Amino acid sequence: MKIIDGKQIAADTRARIKEETxxxxxxxxxxxxxxxxxxxxxxxxxxxxxxxxxxxxxxxxKSFEHILPASTTQEELEALVKNLNxxxxxxxxxxxLPLPKHLDERAVINLIDPKKDVDxxxxxNVGRIMIGEYDFLPCTPAGVMELIHSTGxxxxxxxxxxxGRSNIVGKPMAMLLxxxxxxxxxxxxxxxxLKAETLQADILVAAVxxxxxxxxxxxxxxxxxxxxxMNRDENGKLCGDVDFEAVKDKASYITPVPGGVGxxxxxxxxxxxxxxxxLAMNLE
Ligand code: NDP
Numbered sequence: 001m002k003i004i005d006g007k008q009i010a011a012d013t014r015a016r017i018k019e020e021t022x023x024x025x026x027x028x029x030x031x032x033x034x035x036x037x038x039x040x041x042x043x044x045x046x047x048x049x050x051x052x053x054x055x056x057x058x059x060x061x062k063s064f065e066h067i068l069p070a071s072t073t074q075e076e077l078e079a080l081v082k083n084l085n086x087x088x089x090x091x092x093x094x095x096x097l098p099l100p101k102h103l104d105e106r107a108v109i110n111l112i113d114p115k116k117d118v119d120x121x122x123x124x125n126v127g128r129i130m131i132g133e134y135d136f137l138p139c140t141p142a143g144v145m146e147l148i149h150s151t152g153x154x155x156x157x158x159x160x161x162x163x164g165r166s167n168i169v170g171k172p173m174a175m176l177l178x179x180x181x182x183x184x185x186x187x188x189x190x191x192x193x194l195k196a197e198t199l200q201a202d203i204l205v206a207a208v209x210x211x212x213x214x215x216x217x218x219x220x221x222x223x224x225x226x227x228x229x230m231n232r233d234e235n236g237k238l239c240g241d242v243d244f245e246a247v248k249d250k251a252s253y254i255t256p257v258p259g260g261v262g263x264x265x266x267x268x269x270x271x272x273x274x275x276x277x278x279l280a281m282n283l284e
Contacts, residue, residue: 001248004147004226004255010263013146014059017270021060024283032277033062034092034118034269035084039077040070040100049096051266059270064090070100077103078111085113091280092118092273115279118272121168129172132179135279136272141173143264144205144226145180151253153224155180159200163187163214163241164207169228173205194218206241216246225251228261 025031034056038049049065056063066080077099084093093116099105109117114124120136128134137145148155160182164170174186187197198204198218206214207228219225229241240257248254255261278284 002253006260006263010267013267018059031062033090034273035064035090037066037095039068039072045096081111091277138172139268140169140265141176142268155182158182158202160184160203161201162205169207208241211239212243214242219247219250222252225254227255227257
């Protein structure tokens with residue numbers, strides 16, 4: 001078994017982005033900029049936003065944090081998005097989800113200029129992923145593909161099983177595996193016999209949100225196991241959807257939690273911001 005070191009692969013990705021960014025800034029005189037909107041005081045979201053600014057600083061991007069009170073109205077939020085759409089120093093826009101309940105998340109996402117939509121949640125970008133003609137991929141599935149590529153194993157012809165069908169992880173994940181010629185099964189809470197499905201997987205991606213749902217008896221010998229889940233175990237420790245200790249000796253490759261998909265998700269946001277910048281600057 002080999003552990004896929006997401007932390008290291010993410011660090012390598014940031015180093016590559018930093019190098020390319022500095023060359024492009026020299027050429028254009030313009031620095032890539034990422035605007036992040038945070039509404040309310042959810043502590044987890046605040047940490048994510050802080051990390052995004054930190055990553056921007058590391059790779060040489062400007063970051064613009066817009067921290068708004070929980071009482072922000074739909075009109076105020078939409079006005080901010082419109083301003084950011086029009087601001088040429090902002091190449092990427094990200095609205096940290098979830099928004100407070102009184103705000104219409106979908107309306108906000110739909111308002112973001114698709115060319116600045118570095119989360120790739122806008123319906124135009126979602127549609128582009130479906131037909132395989134995309135500029136941006138959603139960060140988590142894109143990060144998972146990078147981790148799979150790092151193993152040197154080709155997805156082509158492999159039986160891939162994705163557990164979870166959310167719009168931000170499971171569905172686009174299945175689509176990316178399909179684009180690379182995997183034979184893909186998507187499982188969810190209504191799947192009749194989850195174990196029978198996961199046991200077929202050469203490549204298993206768990207994106208459920210249930211601590212240690214995937215045990216050793218659910219994994220085929222030699223499978224590549226990617227754990228997207230971020231949960232707390234009974235001791236409050238961060239853990240994935242996969243029972244890492246039990247599964248690690250069966251898998252050929254496995255991602256740990258923490259240190260697997262999480263850091264790659266962050267690195268892919270930097271990648272998407274660079275892509276948005278290059279699009280805006282006609283550098284592609
Ligand atoms: P959602 O809650 O939106 O989706 C969970 C999916 O799992 C649903 O499709 C649900 O099925 C399915 N599911 C729930 N219970 C079971 C079960 N017992 N058996 C099979 N399928 C089941 O979660 P997300 O996709 O947003 O996130 C999934 C996990 O990934 C979470 O732990 C989240 O924290 C983590 N995450 C990690 C990221 C990272 O950077 N590492 C980024 C994004 C998410 P149904 O559709 O039928 O309800």
